[in-house]
Amino acid sequence: MTTLNILMAQMNTLVGGFEGNTQKVIETIQRAEAEHAAPVVVFPELTLSGYPPEDLLLRPSIEIRVAKALDQVRAAMTGGAWVILGYPRRIGTALYNVAGVLHRGQVVAEYRKQSLPNYQVFDEKRYFEAGDEPCVVDIDGVRVGLTVCEDIWEPGPARQAARAGAELLLNINSSPYHRGKRGERWRLVGERARAAGIPIVYVNQVGGQDELVFDGGSFAVSARGDVCGAAPNFEEGEYWLQARRGDTGIELEGLAAAPPMDELEATWQALVLGVRDYVNKNRFRGVVLGLSGGVDSALTLAVAVEALGPDRVEAVMMPFRYTAQMSVEDAAEQSATLGVKHKVISIEPMYEAFMTGLREEFVGLEADTTEENLQARCRGVLLMSISNKKGLLVLTTGNKSELAVGYSTLYGDMAGGFDVLKDVPKTLVYELCRYRNRLGPCIPERVIERPPSAELRPDQQDQDSLPPYDVLDRILELYVEQDCSASAIIASGMDPDDVHRVLRLVDLNEYKRRQAPIGVRITQRGFGRDRRYPITSGWTLGD
Numbered sequence: 001m002t003t004l005n006i007l008m009a010q011m012n013t014l015v016g017g018f019e020g021n022t023q024k025v026i027e028t029i030q031r032a033e034a035e036h037a038a039p040v041v042v043f044p045e046l047t048l049s050g051y052p053p054e055d056l057l058l059r060p061s062i063e064i065r066v067a068k069a070l071d072q073v074r075a076a077m078t079g080g081a082w083v084i085l086g087y088p089r090r091i092g093t094a095l096y097n098v099a100g101v102l103h104r105g106q107v108v109a110e111y112r113k114q115s116l117p118n119y120q121v122f123d124e125k126r127y128f129e130a131g132d133e134p135c136v137v138d139i140d141g142v143r144v145g146l147t148v149c150e151d152i153w154e155p156g157p158a159r160q161a162a163r164a165g166a167e168l169l170l171n172i173n174s175s176p177y178h179r180g181k182r183g184e185r186w187r188l189v190g191e192r193a194r195a196a197g198i199p200i201v202y203v204n205q206v207g208g209q210d211e212l213v214f215d216g217g218s219f220a221v222s223a224r225g226d227v228c229g230a231a232p233n234f235e236e237g238e239y240w241l242q243a244r245r246g247d248t249g250i251e252l253e254g255l256a257a258a259p260p261m262d263e264l265e266a267t268w269q270a271l272v273l274g275v276r277d278y279v280n281k282n283r284f285r286g287v288v289l290g291l292s293g294g295v296d297s298a299l300t301l302a303v304a305v306e307a308l309g310p311d312r313v314e315a316v317m318m319p320f321r322y323t324a325q326m327s328v329e330d331a332a333e334q335s336a337t338l339g340v341k342h343k344v345i346s347i348e349p350m351y352e353a354f355m356t357g358l359r360e361e362f363v364g365l366e367a368d369t370t371e372e373n374l375q376a377r378c379r380g381v382l383l384m385s386i387s388n389k390k391g392l393l394v395l396t397t398g399n400k401s402e403l404a405v406g407y408s409t410l411y412g413d414m415a416g417g418f419d420v421l422k423d424v425p426k427t428l429v430y431e432l433c434r435y436r437n438r439l440g441p442c443i444p445e446r447v448i449e450r451p452p453s454a455e456l457r458p459d460q461q462d463q464d465s466l467p468p469y470d471v472l473d474r475i476l477e478l479y480v481e482q483d484c485s486a487s488a489i490i491a492s493g494m495d496p497d498d499v500h501r502v503l504r505l506v507d508l509n510e511y512k513r514r515q516a517p518i519g520v521r522i523t524q525r526g527f528g529r530d531r532r533y534p535i536t537s538g539w540t541l542g543d
């Protein structure tokens with residue numbers, strides 16, 4: 001009876017980092033060969049280039065880099081491993097997203113991805129041509145079919161592989177996280193396995209890449225469609241399973257089930273991994289942020305410390321005349337609890353200096369949001385100066401609800417490099433704060449309990465100018481994530497005035513979002529690559 005020892009290489013690659021990625025691939029193959037004579041080592045989609053390589057795929061030297069990396073892998077294959085590896089491959093004038101099968105130093109087969117995703121954050125038709133053929137390889141007596149990521153989201157390719165004789169399907173992936181995606185994948189791949197009548201091994205990459213977080217969670221599904229084992233989410237690792245020939249076909253076993261993870265924990269992990277990889281892969285020493293005593297910066301600090309450790313995180317409280325004493329105290333308390341460097345710098349002198357400089361310009365003009373924005377801008381200048389001097393990335397703290405309605409100041413609290421909560425609605429910010437505090441002391445309770453305020457004028461509260469956050473977030477979810485019209489949102493029971501006001505703000509503030517830093521995507525519709533609206537537009541608002 002044939003047994004294949006399959007290694008799921010749930011790897012964290014660096015986009016464009018061919019040398020490092022290749023080295024990791026080689027080390028993984030060598031470790032696998034030390035365990036078994038002829039292991040099947042399965043890597044994620046576009047392993048050598050990382051995913052998504054975007055316009056690096058258009059650079060003339062891409063082929064040379066891929067060829068060099070492949071040569072290095074082939075030369076290092078001194079044992080009996082079968083390696084399934086992802087890379088871009090030019091054939092004639094066309095570029096394909098391929099899964100190559102390497103054995104004894106040779107590329108013995110190449111499968112060309114057939115379904116090219118071109119929606120949400122995906123843009124593969126800009127770069128790749130689609131393949132149209134199945135690829136089935138005999139690996140030690142088992143007929144193994146190959147597919148690449150989006151292929152499994154459509155019914156065709158798995159069935160096609162089974163018709164071509166595949167008894168087992170290996171699907172290599174670069175599948176980013178969004179809330180609920182693990183369940184979606186399990187159901188979908190289960191259906192495909194049942195329909196094709198063969199088991200499927202699904203190998204995903206892990207790690208942060210700009211706004212995307214790949215959550216790993218590689219898994220195996222039986223021909224009946226049942227998940228028969230899963231690797232952990234959000235962790236790089238190598239996980240073995242066995243494929244054996246049973247009475248009714250190939251059976252998968254030996255992969256333990258990773259403990260279930262609820263969606264709040266998964267979201268927390270996604271934010272942490274997103275920040276860690278962005279900071280480390282861009283070689284920052286650490287991060288700095290403005291800590292106000294409010295929930296957004298409190299949660300941002302908590303994520304940063306989990307991602308990087310307290311020694312790489314600095315918090316700066318920058319009080320002004322409207323800052324409550326409670327805010328100063330709470331910020332200091334959280335910094336002390338987490339053990340981060342905490343600095344207090346008053347913005348009074350710079351604010352006064354700016355107002356003095358503007359005095360003549362502003363003669364006869366009423367005080368308005370200009371003065372409020374100036375406070376935020378003084379803070380932005382201080383944080384960016386600290387960033388420049390110390391090589392620390394400035395984390396901004398704006399959440400999805402604020403970014404949606406433009407409730408933030410350009411070149412003020414929007415100044416910075418990475419917005420941790422960019423895709424986290426305010427109501428979820430609160431849930432995440434409570435989740436974090438259940439793990440151990442972190443955010444002072446008072447920060448979570450008090451009504452949110454930007455403290456830009458006396459006694460200001462966010463809810464003075466916006467509907468309550470639960471209402472706001474419901475409207476935003478329907479409009480931004482589910483593409484509902486104003487009338488559909490009103491028909492769902494929301495107040496018409498609230499709906500019109502919020503939708504108008506969302507549409508008007510496209511210009512602001514276009515200048516916002518990137519941040520971790522955790523929903524199916526973030527304010528990043530998957531929402532592209534014109535700024536200059538004559539479209540009737542809200543329809």
Ligand SMILES: Nc1ncnc2c1ncn2[C@@H]1O[C@H](COP(=O)(O)OP(=O)(O)OC[C@H]2O[C@@H]([n+]3cccc(C(=O)O)c3)[C@H](O)[C@@H]2O)[C@@H](O)[C@H]1O
Nearest residue numbers: 369372373376402406407408409410413453454456511535
């Ligand atoms: N279409 C367009 N294309 C390009 N630029 C455009 C533009 N429309 C306006 N602008 C520019 O943008 C400026 C207006 O934007 P900006 O300067 O940001 O100021 P603005 O949006 O007018 O004011 C900021 C708002 O955010 C609130 N806020 C600020 C800070 C923190 C928080 C919080 O709670 O976290 C809330 C604050 O209370 C105020 O309501 C205009 O003066 C103009 O220069």
Ligand SMILES: Nc1ncnc2c1ncn2[C@@H]1O[C@H](COP(=O)(O)OP(=O)(O)OP(=O)(O)O)[C@@H](O)[C@H]1O
Nearest residue numbers: 290291292294295296297316317318319397413454
């Ligand atoms: N006194 C302050 N000291 C330090 N940073 C501040 C201060 N006030 C505002 N900031 C920075 O500007 C961001 C926007 O703050 P603001 O208070 O205006 O709104 P917010 O969205 O309610 O944020 P938070 O919940 O963190 O207060 C804060 O998250 C923080 O990074």
Ligand SMILES: NC(=O)CC[C@H](N)C(=O)O
Nearest residue numbers: 117149150153174175176
């Ligand atoms: N790289 C891909 O083909 C990813 C597309 C796929 N639908 C996913 O999100 O998992």
